Amino acid sequence: MHVVSIRDFSKKDIERILNVAEKMLPIARGEKTSDLLKNRIMATLFFEPSTRTRLSFESAMLRLGGRALGFADPGGTSAKKGETLADTIRMAAAYSDVIVLRHPQEGAAKLAARFSDKPIINAGDGAGQHPTQTLLDLFTIRKETGKLNKRNVALVGDLKYGRTVHSLAYALAMFDAKLTFIAPPTLQMPEEMIATVKKMGAKPELANRVEDVIGTADVIYITRIQKERFPDPSEYKKVAEIYKITTDLLEDAKKGMKIMHPLPRVKEITQEVDSTKYAAYFKQAFYGVPTRMALLKLVTEGGN
Amino acid sequence: MKEMKIQPIKNGTVIDHIEPGMALKVVRILGIPEPESHSTISIAMFVKSKKMKEKDLLKIEDRELKQKEVNKISLIAPNATIVIIKDYNVKKKMRVSLPEVINGIARCSNPNCITNKGEPLETEFSVENGKEIRLRCLYCERYVTDIVESIA
Ligand SMILES: [Zn+2]
Numbered sequence: 078m079h080v081v082s083i084r085d086f087s088k089k090d091i092e093r094i095l096n097v098a099e100k101m102l103p104i105a106r107g108e109k110t111s112d113l114l115k116n117r118i119m120a121t122l123f124f125e126p127s128t129r130t131r132l133s134f135e136s137a138m139l140r141l142g143g144r145a146l147g148f149a150d151p152g153g154t155s156a157k158k159g160e161t162l163a164d165t166i167r168m169a170a171a172y173s174d175v176i177v178l179r180h181p182q183e184g185a186a187k188l189a190a191r192f193s194d195k196p197i198i199n200a201g202d203g204a205g206q207h208p209t210q211t212l213l214d215l216f217t218i219r220k221e222t223g224k225l226n227k228r229n230v231a232l233v234g235d236l237k238y239g240r241t242v243h244s245l246a247y248a249l250a251m252f253d254a255k256l257t258f259i260a261p262p263t264l265q266m267p268e269e270m271i272a273t274v275k276k277m278g279a280k281p282e283l284a285n286r287v288e289d290v291i292g293t294a295d296v297i298y299i300t301r302i303q304k305e306r307f308p309d310p311s312e313y314k315k316v317a318e319i320y321k322i323t324t325d326l327l328e329d330a331k332k333g334m335k336i337m338h339p340l341p342r343v344k345e346i347t348q349e350v351d352s353t354k355y356a357a358y359f360k361q362a363f364y365g366v367p368t369r370m371a372l373l374k375l376v377t378e379g380g381n
Numbered sequence: 382m383k384e385m386k387i388q389p390i391k392n393g394t395v396i397d398h399i400e401p402g403m404a405l406k407v408v409r410i411l412g413i414p415e416p417e418s419h420s421t422i423s424i425a426m427f428v429k430s431k432k433m434k435e436k437d438l439l440k441i442e443d444r445e446l447k448q449k450e451v452n453k454i455s456l457i458a459p460n461a462t463i464v465i466i467k468d469y470n471v472k473k474k475m476r477v478s479l480p481e482v483i484n485g486i487a488r489c490s491n492p493n494c495i496t497n498k499g500e501p502l503e504t505e506f507s508v509e510n511g512k513e514i515r516l517r518c519l520y521c522e523r524y525v526t527d528i529v530e531s532i533a
Contacts, residue, residue, distance in 0.1 A: 163502070183522075
């Protein structure tokens with residue numbers, strides 16, 4: 078079993094992973110110890126740096142009694158000397174029981190899965206898939222709002238280029254979410270993605286302002302808008318100001334509403350929001366650990 | 382006025398029932414005329430047809446199509462019929478059929494796709510047959526922007 082794309086998972090698969098993640102919580106917090114993956118080795122091959130994701134995986138593996146080896150960026154590796162990814166993967170598969178791959182090229186994890194006789198976990202391939210992020214997002218929604226089915230979720234920010242929100246929209250459609258896409262016109266959700274979730278039965282709405290959903294949303298999932306997307310700096314400034322979560326805005330929020338963000342944030346959420354009951358983004362980052370523990374357990378056990 | 386007709390061919394391939402206007406694209410993906418070749422190629426476009434109202438037609442002397450080429454044609458002319466001619470007689474008649482997945486035929490138009498990076502793999506695309514035919518890369522999950530360019 079590989080973890081390459083969220084599209085490879087059924088609703089049932091996802092529920093199963095989240096149930097295992099739930100059981101991992103006390104171990105992830107260090108309240109309980111485990112030697113479930115004792116003597117198992119996880120290789121982390123990070124062809125582009127992502128400290129956050131790598132540490133989350135390593136923590137997950139160590140908490141389960143396993144070991145981790147690998148590299149954090151490709152400098153000095155054979156890949157730099159022109160070795161194909163296919164060869165690097167076959168080599169790593171010989172040294173480990175599970176491979177966590179981060180790579181700048183789209184489709185890299187799929188290729189790795191073809192060449193590896195050990196399970197591959199995709200930790201992000203370029204602008205491509207990042208399924209463990211999606212799973213931890215789903216876990217957060219379930220944990221923090223009490224359920225995952227039929228939630229009212231607003232996705233906010235750069236919805237065009239951010240593949241994280243594409244995978245999340247796809248997964249949420251599986252769970253019958255009411256989706257609202259809030260973005261500046263140039264960064265709105267691609268037609269293709271809208272068509273996909275519609276085909277799955279969702280009826281997404283498009284909006285321009287967070288104010289439109291503040292009273293109804295169970296979750297506001299905000300992402301970073303990159304300056305580089307705007308040729309005109311004043312245009313960026315205007316947009317950054319509109320798509321910002323402040324305590325003023327939260328006065329009209331629905332009770333129990335949660336704000337999520339894949340982090341790192343820049344100015345999308347003001348710091349005053351951190352101490353409110355709405356802020357779920359730091360917990361969300363922590364939930365990456367039990368979610369990845371669940372995946373490590375399930376893929377190394379074999380089967381489906 | 383005498384109607385101009387395309388000459389029958391002695392040996393070669395006739396591709397009939399090509400979508401009107403698409404014949405030159407078929408020519409392009411077949412890579413004809415081949416360098417140094419002086420065999421006759423006849424192209425007829427917007428021919429009136431009972432079955433399709435209008436169609437394109439292609440006759441290529443001294444050339445038999447390979448299966449891979451037939452597969453390529455199916456992507457841009459899904460209703461085409463292919464007739465192999467030997468000594469002025471029909472040797473073989475084939476209808477193209479649209480495969481669900483194509484391997485090793487098309488190139489991904491996404492420059493950042495792993496299939497464009499010299500890895501030892503065959504490209505793979507799923508073929509989606511809606512209003513128009515679309516190819517979706519099974520590696521990067523993106524759609525091919527120009528099918529003709531991707532398979533020529
Ligand atoms: Zn591709």
